[in-house]
Amino acid sequence: MSIACVKISHLPLRCEIARRTDLDAQIIIVYHGEESRPVVLDASPNARLRRGESLVRPMTQHPGAAVIRADETFYDARWHEIIEDLLNVSDRVEDTARGTAFVAIDGLSELYGSQEQTVEQISEATAKHDLDAQIGVAPGRFPAYCAAIRAQPFKPIRLPNSRVAVKEFLAPMAVDFLPLEARSTELLHDFALHTMGDLAAQSISALQAQLGSDGIRAWELVNGIDRTRLNTIERSQKIIDSFQFESPAASMDALSFGIQMLLNRAFASVQSIGKAAGRMDLTCEMSDSGLWDYSHVFKEPTDSATLAHSVVMTRIETVVQTDDSPIRSPVENILVELSHLGQGRAEQSSLWREEKTGDLDTALRQLKAKMGSLATKKIVDVEPWSRIPERRQAWAEVTSR
Amino acid sequence: MGRSYEPVNPPIPIQVMPTISGKPAILVETRNGSTNSIPVKKVLDLWDLDDEWWRIVPIHRRYFKLLIDTGRVMTIFKDQSSGEWFRQEY
Numbered sequence: 001m002s003i004a005c006v007k008i009s010h011l012p013l014r015c016e017i018a019r020r021t022d023l024d025a026q027i028i029i030v031y032h033g034e035e036s037r038p039v040v041l042d043a044s045p046n047a048r049l050r051r052g053e054s055l056v057r058p059m060t061q062h063p064g065a066a067v068i069r070a071d072e073t074f075y076d077a078r079w080h081e082i083i084e085d086l087l088n089v090s091d092r093v094e095d096t097a098r099g100t101a102f103v104a105i106d107g108l109s110e111l112y113g114s115q116e117q118t119v120e121q122i123s124e125a126t127a128k129h130d131l132d133a134q135i136g137v138a139p140g141r142f143p144a145y146c147a148a149i150r151a152q153p154f155k156p157i158r159l160p161n162s163r164v165a166v167k168e169f170l171a172p173m174a175v176d177f178l179p180l181e182a183r184s185t186e187l188l189h190d191f192a193l194h195t196m197g198d199l200a201a202q203s204i205s206a207l208q209a210q211l212g213s214d215g216i217r218a219w220e221l222v223n224g225i226d227r228t229r230l231n232t233i234e235r236s237q238k239i240i241d242s243f244q245f246e247s248p249a250a251s252m253d254a255l256s257f258g259i260q261m262l263l264n265r266a267f268a269s270v271q272s273i274g275k276a277a278g279r280m281d282l283t284c285e286m287s288d289s290g291l292w293d294y295s296h297v298f299k300e301p302t303d304s305a306t307l308a309h310s311v312v313m314t315r316i317e318t319v320v321q322t323d324d325s326p327i328r329s330p331v332e333n334i335l336v337e338l339s340h341l342g343q344g345r346a347e348q349s350s351l352w353r354e355e356k357t358g359d360l361d362t363a364l365r366q367l368k369a370k371m372g373s374l375a376t377k378k379i380v381d382v383e384p385w386s387r388i389p390e391r392r393q394a395w396a397e398v399t400s401r
Numbered sequence: 402m403g404r405s406y407e408p409v410n411p412p413i414p415i416q417v418m419p420t421i422s423g424k425p426a427i428l429v430e431t432r433n434g435s436t437n438s439i440p441v442k443k444v445l446d447l448w449d450l451d452d453e454w455w456r457i458v459p460i461h462r463r464y465f466k467l468l469i470d471t472g473r474v475m476t477i478f479k480d481q482s483s484g485e486w487f488r489q490e491y
Contacts, residue, residue: 033490035473052409299448299491307449307463314424314444379409387452388460389489390408 002115002161003230004103004122005144006086007134007151008079011099012042014131015075016068027062031055032070041070052379052393076297078129083233085125089118094230095342097385102141102230119156127154138166140226146170146177166224171197178221182380182394184214196222231342233278239338241266248287248330255284255316255331260309266336267305276301278340280308285333292319292326300387301342412487415477425465425477425486443468450478458482464491 008014012030029049030042040058043049047065049058059067079098086093092104108118119137126133135156136147143166147157150173159169173196175188187210193199199207200222207215220226243262249255259282270277278301284292296311320327377395384392416429418438424447428439446466453460461481469475476491 034475039490299446300450302449304449307447310424310447314447318443387450389410389491390412393409395407395409 001229002105002137002139003141003144004105004119004135004137004156005141005148006082006101006103006122006126007136007145007148008082008099008126008131009134009149010042010045011079011131012070012072012075013044015071015078018130019074027065029055029058029062029065029067030070031067032072050379078131080297082126082129082131082133085128086122087233089121089125092230092232094232096231100145102144104230104232105137115158119158123154123156138169139163140166140224141228141230142179142221142226143170143224146173149177163224167200167222170222170224171195171200175199175218178218179385180211180214180218181383184211184218187211188218233340233342237273237275237339237341239266239269239277239341240336241269242333242335244333245331248332250330252316252320256309256313258331258334259312260305262334262336263305263308263312266338267303267308270338270341271303273341275341276303277308277338278342279338280311281337281339282312283335284327284331285335286327286329287332288329290326290329297340301340410490412478412489415486415488417477417479417486419479423463423479425467425479428467428469428475428477440470441467442470445474464489466491 013028016028016030027044027047029040029044029047031038032041033039038055040049040051040053040055042051043058044065047058047062055067058065075098079095083093083095083101086101086103090103090105090108094102096102103122105115105118105122109115112118112121115137119135123133123135126135132153134148134151134153136144136149136151136159137156138144138147138159139161143159147159147169151157159166175193175196175198176185178185178196178199180188188194188199191210193202199218202219204216204219207219209215211218241262243258243265245254245258249258267277278298280296280298282294282296286292294312294315296308296315298307298311302308316327319325379393379395381393386392416431417425418427418429420426424444425441427441430437430439444465445468446464448464450460450462450464459482462478463481464476464478466474466476475488477486477488479486
C-alpha cells in the first residue's frame with residue numbers, strides 16, 4: 001500500500017509566525033495550560049525547550065523571547081484547512097494528530113498520471129498554506145512517517161516499493177523513532193541496539209523473547225513490513241436530519257427536548273454505519289424567520305447524542321443570556337448535519353518522538369561532575385498517542401548508558 | 402529494567418459542587434487549611450473519554466474545560482464510575 005505522510009513540525013509556532021511576521025527573527029515560545037501553571041506547547045528549535053516544560057525556566061533563560069498564549073482553535077482550523085485540501089487529492093486521508101496526516105495514494109496514478117505527479121498534487125495542496133510541510137512516501141505508514149521527518153520542505157522523499165529499499169533507508173535511524181513503549185526503547189539501548197539497522201540484524205525470536213509483542217512489531221517495521229491500515233476520515237459522508245416542532249418551542253425545556261430527539265436520531269444513523277462524528281452543524285429556524293447557526297468540532301469523534309446535546313445546550317444557555325440573543329423567538333424547526341465521520345478515535349499528540357535529546361548525556365555528566373550525585377528526572381513518552389492524559393508521559397530517572 | 406515511572410500529568414482530586422444537570426458550578430480548593438470556593442464562570446468545552454472497557458475498572462470520564470471566576474482556564478473531569486472529580490490538563 002503506497003502511503004504519503006504529511007508532517008508539519010512546530011505547527012503552532014509556524015502558525016504564529018505566519019500571522020505575525022514581526023516575530024520571525026526572535027525566539028518564540030508558545031504556551032498553554034492554566035495561568036498559574038503555564039507550560040510550553042511549542043518553541044523555536046534554537047530555544048531547546050521541550051513540550052510540557054514549565055514556562056518558568058524558559059522565561060528566565062530567554063528574557064527577550066516572544067511569549068505567546070496558544071490559540072489552539074486557530075491552529076486546529078489551519079490544520080483542518082490542510083486536511084480539507086488533502087481530501088481534494090485523495091479521499092482516503094488519516095488525520096492522525098495536529099501536524100501529522102497520512103494519505104493513501106494507491107490507484108491515484110491513473111487519475112494524476114503517475115505517483116510522482118500524485119505526490120506533486122499533495123505537495124501543492126500543502127505548500128499554499130506556507131507552513132513548510134515535509135512529505136514522505138513509502139509502501140507503509142511507518143516508513144512514510146520516517147521519510148517525512150527526514151524530508152526537507154518542498155522536497156518529498158519517495159521510497160521505492162521494496163522491502164529491501166525501505167530497510168536500507170531506515171537502517172541509520174535511531175530506534176527512538178519506533179512506536180514502542182519507552183521501556184522497550186530503553187531496553188534496546190541497553191542492549192546497544194541504537195539504530196534500526198542494529199535491530200534488523202537480530203532474529204525475530206530474540207526480540208520477541210526480550211520485548212514480547214513490541215519485539216515482533218519492531219522487527220517487522222525495521223525490516224520494511226508495516227501492515228498498519230489507515231484510519232481514514234470521510235468528508236463526503238454526512239448525516240443530515242431535521243426536527244419540526246408541532247407548535248413552536250418557546251421554552252428551554254421544549255427546545256432541549258427537540259434537540260435531544262433530533263440528535264438521538266442523527267447519532268443512531270452515525271452508529272448504524274459504525275462511525276463517529278467529528279463535526280456537528282446545527283441550525284434553529286425561528287418563527288420570525290430568523291436563523292441561529294452553531295458549529296462544533298469535537299475534540300474526539302463521538303457517537304454520543306448525549307454528549308452532543310450537552311454541548312449544544314451549554315451553548316444555547318450561554319447565548320440566550322446575552323442582551324442581543326440570536327434566539328429571540330420560538331423555534332419551529334431544527335436541522336443538524338454531522339460530518340467528518342471517522343472511526344471514533346483520534347490522537348492528540350505526536351505519534352512518535354520527534355527529536356533526540358542528543359546533548360542530555362553530556363549535560364548530565366557535566367552536572368554530575370560539578371554537583372556530585374544528583375537526583376535528576378526526565379520526561380519520557382510512554383504512550384504519547386494515548387487518549388488518557390496520565391498515560392502519555394512519565395517522569396523517569398536520567399541514567400547514562 | 403525495574404525502574405519506576407510516575408505520570409507527569411496525574412489526575413488531582415478536587416471538590417466540585419455541580420448543578421442539577423451535572424455541570425460544575427463551584428470548585429472548592431483547600432489551601433493551607435483554608436477552604437476557598439471558586440464559582441465557574443463558563444463551561445468552554447466538554448467531551449467524553451471512554452476507554453479500556455476491557456479492564457475491571459474501565460475509564461469513563463466527562464471532561465470540562467472551564468473559565469473560572471478568577472479568569473483562569475481550568476480542565477477538570479468527573480469519573481463517571483465513582484462520581485469523583487479531578488483536575489487534569491488534557
